[in-house]
Amino acid sequence: QSVLTQPPSVSAAPGQKVTISCSGSSSNIGNNYVSWYQQLPGTAPKLLIYDNNIRPSGIPDRFSGSKSGTSATLGITGLQTGDEADYYCGTWDSSLSGWVFGGGTKLTVL
Amino acid sequence: EVQLVESGGGLVQPGRSLRLSCTASGFTFGDYAMSWVRLAPGKGLEWVGFLRSKAYGGTTEYAASVKGRFTISRDDSNTIAYLQMNSLKTEDTAVYYCTRDRIYCSGGSCYPYYMDVWGKGTTVTVSS
Numbered sequence: 001q002s003v004l005t006q007p008p009s010v011s012a013a014p015g016q017k018v019t020i021s022c023s024g025s026s027s028n029i030g031n032n033y034v035s036w037y038q039q040l041p042g043t044a045p046k047l048l049i050y051d052n053n054i055r056p057s058g059i060p061d062r063f064s065g066s067k068s069g070t071s072a073t074l075g076i077t078g079l080q081t082g083d084e085a086d087y088y089c090g091t092w093d094s095s096l097s098g099w100v101f102g103g104g105t106k107l108t109v110l
Numbered sequence: 111e112v113q114l115v116e117s118g119g120g121l122v123q124p125g126r127s128l129r130l131s132c133t134a135s136g137f138t139f140g141d142y143a144m145s146w147v148r149l150a151p152g153k154g155l156e157w158v159g160f161l162r163s164k165a166y167g168g169t170t171e172y173a174a175s176v177k178g179r180f181t182i183s184r185d186d187s188n189t190i191a192y193l194q195m196n197s198l199k200t201e202d203t204a205v206y207y208c209t210r211d212r213i214y215c216s217g218g219s220c221y222p223y224y225m226d227v228w229g230k231g232t233t234v235t236v237s238s
Contacts, residue, residue: 035224050224088155092221097171104154
């Protein structure tokens with residue numbers, strides 16, 4: 001059972017928009033920065049969003065992040081088949097003194 | 111090019127030890143904190159532990175699942191981070207990734223707030 005809760009799967013058609021939620025508590029999301037990671041099949045994870053809503057260089061603006069209270073959301077617009085991947089949220093947990101990831105969400109582009 | 115390359119994985123019996131290496135290039139290794147993250151078969155990402163740079167004390171934090179069994183260290187002169195894994199269990203079977211961490215300091219404590227570079231991983235299989 002992960003400290004951060006994500007839906008196991010989401011799906012949408014090409015060109016559509018999808019959101020992935022990440023729910024935590026005051027000891028993690030509520031008081032720390034959230035980052036998001038994309039893991040394409042058979043590859044290493046890659047940083048997608050940091051500081052709740054900042055995209056690293058090279059990440060398209062189709063990807064966005066937001067945070068409100070103890071929850072965070074990843075948004076992806078203009079879905080492409082190449083976006084099919086596992087997506088993870090992550091943050092520091094001050095009570096655990098450790099980094100925590102969500103359980104991961106598998107995105108299927110129908 | 112900024113790069114992390116893990117090595118040292120393999121098949122090991124339960125109760126034995128293994129040391130993984132993470133060789134860095136393309137950046138000033140000593141300036142950065144490093145973490146190890148693993149992905150077990152059929153599971154999600156799990157953070158293993160974190161080592162601050164010497165400028166921030168060179169101290170470590172570990173996940174409860176590995177605390178007391180795993181140790182992270184670094185050799186800044188050779189730009190290598192290590193993960194020493196002792197008393198291995200079958201549930202330690204996973205792909206192990208090293209990451210470069212950006213840290214955030216607040217209230218006298220510094221901790222990772224995102225992992226901006228990941229290696230390709232090395233596979234550890236614990237089985238008799």
